[in-house]
Amino acid sequence: xxxxxxxxxxxxxxxxxxxxxxxxxxxxxxxxxxxxxxxxxxxxxxxxxxxxxxxxxxxxxxxxxxxxxxxxxxxxxxxxxxxxxxxxxxxxxxxxxxxxxxxxxxxxxxxxxxxxxxxxxxxxxxxxxxxxxxxxxxxxxxxxxxxxxxxxxxxxxxxxxxxxxxxxxxxxxxxxxxxxxxxxxxxxxxxxxxxxxxxxxxx
Amino acid sequence: xxxxxxxxxxxxxxxxxxxxxxxxxxxxxxxxxxxxxxxxxxxxxxxxxxxxxxxxxxxxxxxxxxxxxxxxxxxxxxxxxxxxxxxxxxxxxxxxxxxxxxxxxxxxxxxxxxxxxxxxxxxxxxxxxxxxxxxxxxxxxxxxxxxxxxxxxxxxxxxxxxxxxxxxxxxxxxxxxxxxxxxxxxxxxxxxxxxxxxxxxxxxxxxxxxxxxxxxxxxxxxxxxxxxxxxxxxxxxxxxxxxxxxxxxxxxxxxxxxxxxxxxxxxxxxxxx
Numbered sequence: 001x002x003x004x005x006x007x008x009x010x011x012x013x014x015x016x017x018x019x020x021x022x023x024x025x026x027x028x029x030x031x032x033x034x035x036x037x038x039x040x041x042x043x044x045x046x047x048x049x050x051x052x053x054x055x056x057x058x059x060x061x062x063x064x065x066x067x068x069x070x071x072x073x074x075x076x077x078x079x080x081x082x083x084x085x086x087x088x089x090x091x092x093x094x095x096x097x098x099x100x101x102x103x104x105x106x107x108x109x110x111x112x113x114x115x116x117x118x119x120x121x122x123x124x125x126x127x128x129x130x131x132x133x134x135x136x137x138x139x140x141x142x143x144x145x146x147x148x149x150x151x152x153x154x155x156x157x158x159x160x161x162x163x164x165x166x167x168x169x170x171x172x173x174x175x176x177x178x179x180x181x182x183x184x185x186x187x188x189x190x191x192x193x194x195x196x197x198x199x200x201x202x203x
Numbered sequence: 204x205x206x207x208x209x210x211x212x213x214x215x216x217x218x219x220x221x222x223x224x225x226x227x228x229x230x231x232x233x234x235x236x237x238x239x240x241x242x243x244x245x246x247x248x249x250x251x252x253x254x255x256x257x258x259x260x261x262x263x264x265x266x267x268x269x270x271x272x273x274x275x276x277x278x279x280x281x282x283x284x285x286x287x288x289x290x291x292x293x294x295x296x297x298x299x300x301x302x303x304x305x306x307x308x309x310x311x312x313x314x315x316x317x318x319x320x321x322x323x324x325x326x327x328x329x330x331x332x333x334x335x336x337x338x339x340x341x342x343x344x345x346x347x348x349x350x351x352x353x354x355x356x357x358x359x360x361x362x363x364x365x366x367x368x369x370x371x372x373x374x375x376x377x378x379x380x381x382x383x384x385x386x387x388x389x390x391x392x393x394x395x396x397x398x399x400x401x402x403x404x405x406x407x408x409x410x411x412x413x414x415x416x417x418x419x420x421x422x423x424x425x426x427x428x429x430x431x432x433x434x435x436x437x438x439x440x441x442x443x444x445x446x447x448x449x450x451x452x453x454x455x456x457x458x459x460x461x462x463x464x465x466x467x468x469x470x471x472x473x474x475x476x
Contacts, residue, residue: 049417
């Protein structure tokens with residue numbers, strides 16, 4: 001389990017790791033370090049990108065990441081979230097048709113797994129969830145909707161996610177949750193964090 | 204309360220500071236000033252720390268009025284201006300030389316921070332609202348330093364920007380990086396604080412997308428249509444298209460100040476040791 005940490009421009013370091021769990025461990029280690037000049041640490045599927053304020057801070061970040069002992073990262077902070085979902089989304093029938101199964105079966109297959117929050121991106125609090133049943137993988141809409149309501153649960157490719165706020169969007173919407181995924185007045189502001197587990201409970 | 208009144212707002216004027224740091228892993232863009240060099244110059248001119256919140260005026264043209272005695276600097280519209288305004292005095296901000304001009308006030312713009320920053324995030328909507336006509340922004344207490352009136356005008360008009368190779372060249376068509384450096388690129392009207400959308404020869408990336416990963420300011424992405432996208436301060440935290448090059452830190456202010464119609468070229472950055 002290694003980390004390859006390369007320069008990304010002159011104010012960032014791009015770390016490549018073996019898998020998602022390693023990305024979460026490296027993310028944890030970087031967040032807990034007191035490296036100077038760090039702006040943001042963004043984990044994704046197999047990478048962690050660290051941005052710094054000035055070029056002089058890059059070398060220390062690179063050295064830290066290259067030498068990181070991923071096995072030592074604390075993982076006990078991950079939370080389990082159980083979210084009630086009303087499965088009545090406008091694309092539910094289409095997803096069922098493309099999968100060749102009944103709508104009830106889509107609900108069963110979508111709500112069965114324990115999903116891992118791979119990372120957050122696209123919008124504040126928007127989770128990309130890993131673990132979607134392969135039979136439910138569906139391409140994005142050819143033309144995105146002007147408005148997807150907050151709380152919408154969607155599928156894009158082999159990933160499922162939740163829109164925290166009203167926004168334009170191209171994911172296939174199959175249901176909705178009431179939970180507030182992002183609130184600036186909360187600490188931390190996002191309900192979900194990379195590495196957390198999400199379970200969907202049909203309402 | 205000490206305030207600065209927007210008697211007439213320019214096309215798009217927002218409050219910006221160094222940005223909202225530490226929340227990108229929760230999907231929150233950093234935002235912040237598009238041209239950090241000009242903003243720092245404006246702050247220095249009034250005795251503020253470089254990261255104090257300022258007004259960022261897109262294209263300029265605002266009319267401002269002091270609600271109290273204020274020291275104000277304007278950078279990015281001709282020579283640097285530093286003015287002492289008495290209560291009720293107005294300041295007509297000229298047209299920006301580039302895309303943005305900056306107005307700093309001694310004491311800093313003191314709107315309430317959101318998640319540690321006073322920046323308006325044009326992508327997610329977080330932070331203070333865009334300043335409309337009639338808005339009054341609070342000003343923080345100024346310290347006793349005198350404004351500096353001997354300041355170097357920073358930046359150059361050189362349209363050639365240094366870039367570093369991007370991390371996804373191995374996935375992109377062979378020769379794409381050379382093509383990016385060989386051609387002249389025109390800034391399209393779709394440019395904003397999030398990114399410059401450039402038009403020029405179709406680059407034929409050869410790949411439709413990549414697994415999403417963290418983006419950086421200055422990243423030049425090549426989507427399937429082969430037209431480069433150069434991300435600026437308000438870039439999204441993650442992106443799903445390959446990055447062919449990254450603009451050097453020193454050149455980013457110049458990139459941000461490029462207006463629609465500007466013609467840009469990129470050159471390979473030389474390592475300095």
